[in-house]
Amino acid sequence: MPHARRPQPGPVRLAHWANVPLLALLAMSGLQILTAYPMMGPQGAPYGVYPFQGTPPPEWARLGAWLAGGRHWHFAFGWFFVLNGVFYVAWLVGSGEWRRRLFLPRRDARDALHTAAYYLRLRKEAPRQEPYNGLQRFAYTGVLMLAILEVLSGLVLYKPVQLHALTSLFGGYDPARLVHLGILALLALFTVGHVVMVALHPRTLGEMVTGGRRHE
Amino acid sequence: MSDTRDRRLLTRRAWLLGTAAVTLGACDSSRPRQGFLGAMERFNQRFQSALFDPEQLAPEEPAEALTRPGAFPQYFISDRVPLAPAGWALQVGGRVARPGVLSLEELRRMPRTDYRIRHHCVEGWSAVASWHGVRVSELAKLVGADPRARFVEFRSFDAGYYSSWDGPSAFHPQTILAYGMNGEPLPPEHGAPLRLYSGVKLGYKMVKYLTAVNFLPEPTGGYWEDRGYEWFAGV
Numbered sequence: 120m121p122h123a124r125r126p127q128p129g130p131v132r133l134a135h136w137a138n139v140p141l142l143a144l145l146a147m148s149g150l151q152i153l154t155a156y157p158m159m160g161p162q163g164a165p166y167g168v169y170p171f172q173g174t175p176p177p178e179w180a181r182l183g184a185w186l187a188g189g190r191h192w193h194f195a196f197g198w199f200f201v202l203n204g205v206f207y208v209a210w211l212v213g214s215g216e217w218r219r220r221l222f223l224p225r226r227d228a229r230d231a232l233h234t235a236a237y238y239l240r241l242r243k244e245a246p247r248q249e250p251y252n253g254l255q256r257f258a259y260t261g262v263l264m265l266a267i268l269e270v271l272s273g274l275v276l277y278k279p280v281q282l283h284a285l286t287s288l289f290g291g292y293d294p295a296r297l298v299h300l301g302i303l304a305l306l307a308l309f310t311v312g313h314v315v316m317v318a319l320h321p322r323t324l325g326e327m328v329t330g331g332r333r334h335e
Numbered sequence: 336m337s338d339t340r341d342r343r344l345l346t347r348r349a350w351l352l353g354t355a356a357v358t359l360g361a362c363d364s365s366r367p368r369q370g371f372l373g374a375m376e377r378f379n380q381r382f383q384s385a386l387f388d389p390e391q392l393a394p395e396e397p398a399e400a401l402t403r404p405g406a407f408p409q410y411f412i413s414d415r416v417p418l419a420p421a422g423w424a425l426q427v428g429g430r431v432a433r434p435g436v437l438s439l440e441e442l443r444r445m446p447r448t449d450y451r452i453r454h455h456c457v458e459g460w461s462a463v464a465s466w467h468g469v470r471v472s473e474l475a476k477l478v479g480a481d482p483r484a485r486f487v488e489f490r491s492f493d494a495g496y497y498s499s500w501d502g503p504s505a506f507h508p509q510t511i512l513a514y515g516m517n518g519e520p521l522p523p524e525h526g527a528p529l530r531l532y533s534g535v536k537l538g539y540k541m542v543k544y545l546t547a548v549n550f551l552p553e554p555t556g557g558y559w560e561d562r563g564y565e566w567f568a569g570v
Contacts, residue, residue: 155458161460162406163403182364184364185365186457190367194375194379195376276459280455281388281569
């Protein structure tokens with residue numbers, strides 16, 4: 120390595136921590152918007168796969184007080200989430216870090232399975248961590264893809280006619296709405312798993328705050 | 336050494352907290368048109384107008400996608416279904432060469448536009464119906480609207496419900512004054528005798544129970560727009 124580098128360089132930490140308030144604001148204002156019509160599927164033909172038809176999200180999980188308020192919060196902060204994502208992906212590509220951080224199936228699939236087996240107590244050896252094991256790469260790449268899909272399905276809901284090519288990719292307006300909510304649930308699930316893993320490996324939290332010790 | 340580092344961390348934390356406080360203080364859900372949310376709304380309005388393509392049509396939906404009878408929501412702000420006053424006629428005014436009134440018969444004699452498209456409500460639901468009527472752009476031609484009148488205001492007899500539109504959306508080929516729905520005359524529950532319909536706006540922009548169309552040089556507001564909903568509201 121030519122330079123001393125930290126395990127978590129500044130741009131990663133910046134983008135990572137910006138996501139915390141942005142995702143919270145977007146999730147909560149999104150649930151406020153959902154409250155106006157807590158059904159999935161077009162009028163007269165609700166989707167059978169959605170288990171919470173007609174159930175509004177709990178009040179503590181909402182932001183914006185009413186539909187117009189929720190929409191304004193959502194459309195104001197959505198742009199910052201997009202900006203943060205563009206900044207992070209540009210940095211991944213520009214710095215070459217994508218090779219170390221993204222999941223490349225041929226390189227990482229075996230290690231991801233071994234690591235999963237270790238956490239499920241099916242294997243004894245601890246996974247290697249340089250800087251990420253295969254399972255971490257899978258999770259972080261997966262959540263990046265989910266975020267991209269969340270933005271794209273959101274754009275369909277925002278402008279279903281002007282972006283009608285994108286709307287057709289999702290199979291229409293109402294399917295895109297189901298995807299948009301489904302991904303929110305997956306992102307919430309990821310966040311829970313992520314926080315549990317950080318609690319099990321507290322050193323990673325320090326690294327995400329300070330950057331960690333420089334390696335020669 | 337660690338002292339300076341602490342101080343630097345502290346300054347950074349103070350700066351972050353300060354930014355958060357200013358940002359959140361400028362976000363008032365009950366007045367979303369002001370402060371930071373208002374500034375972002377103005378940005379979003381410019382973004383929406385720039386994204387708007389006057390050639391982009393809402394796709395025709397197949398007959399199977401039609402919302403089943405009775406499931407297309409009915410909506411009005413009066414307590415009861417508003418009924419057209421006797422001798423109803425549409426008033427056309429503002430910056431036009433030939434202001435006046437048009438009867439339903441006169442509107443029916445104008446070129447007719449038909450389509451079956453998806454309706455997008457601000458609440459998040461969608462529904463499909465077919466609509467027929469006369470394009471707003473045809474009306475503008477008929478009355479000789481001044482090209483400098485870049486906004487169109489639609490008024491109703493539903494307790495003063497109204498909305499104003501940007502010209503490009505109002506003159507879109509799928510923006511019509513509809514007098515028919517699903518092949519039948521427009522029913523009172525859906526805005527009889529005449530309502531605005533379009534493929535390029537959210538439902539609340541499509542004024543029902545029309546009484547007047549005004550071609551204006553300035554935008555006015557709207558029933559929901561005045562209460563904090565977006566004015567542009569394109570889809």
